[in-house]
Amino acid sequence: MTKSDSYPKKDLRIIRTHKLLWNALLELLKECSFDEINVKDICERAMVHRSTFYMHFENKCHLLTYGLQNIIELLTSDKFSNDNFEEAGKITLDVFKHVASYYTLYFEILLKKDNQNLRNIFCNQIAQDIKEYLKQTTANNSNGTVTLTIVSQFYAGAILSVISWWLENNMSMPIEQISRQLTELLLVKNACFKSN
Numbered sequence: 001m002t003k004s005d006s007y008p009k010k011d012l013r014i015i016r017t018h019k020l021l022w023n024a025l026l027e028l029l030k031e032c033s034f035d036e037i038n039v040k041d042i043c044e045r046a047m048v049h050r051s052t053f054y055m056h057f058e059n060k061c062h063l064l065t066y067g068l069q070n071i072i073e074l075l076t077s078d079k080f081s082n083d084n085f086e087e088a089g090k091i092t093l094d095v096f097k098h099v100a101s102y103y104t105l106y107f108e109i110l111l112k113k114d115n116q117n118l119r120n121i122f123c124n125q126i127a128q129d130i131k132e133y134l135k136q137t138t139a140n141n142s143n144g145t146v147t148l149t150i151v152s153q154f155y156a157g158a159i160l161s162v163i164s165w166w167l168e169n170n171m172s173m174p175i176e177q178i179s180r181q182l183t184e185l186l187l188v189k190n191a192c193f194k195s196n
Contacts, residue, residue, distance in 0.1 A: 110122075155186065
């Protein structure tokens, strides 16, 4: 259990402190790389004492991990629907808009060689969300040959790969175009898979 996990989830003071620290880190990431940022910088930007920071997070990596998990929950709160292209397209578009708004953050996570742990956290959380969704929507499809774990890892890897390609190419393809293409790929009917 992490420090932030041990607090009651409904305490508004804690939610406010987490939000202040996370927003401060996001602002700083627009100005410099993650390696160049220290806890003192984050606290000064958030106007939060360092002792308060350490009551909630072990270090800046812990804060980043917490923030990434919240981003994933936000971006996957509305699930893809196999029969609703417009809904899925809106979610995908929101994802790419978020990536464009926080280019430095996503560049750090997905393209820097020394951030493998953050990439793994990001990918595994996306895969878990996809797996939970598939469990709920494919209960009767249990006689296939591919497990939900493999399907969810496949989709998570594909999503992050497309985002990484887009970042590497300086977001040269318009957001509307790349989000539409990814949506079409994600909604393609797949071979049957096992429900476990």
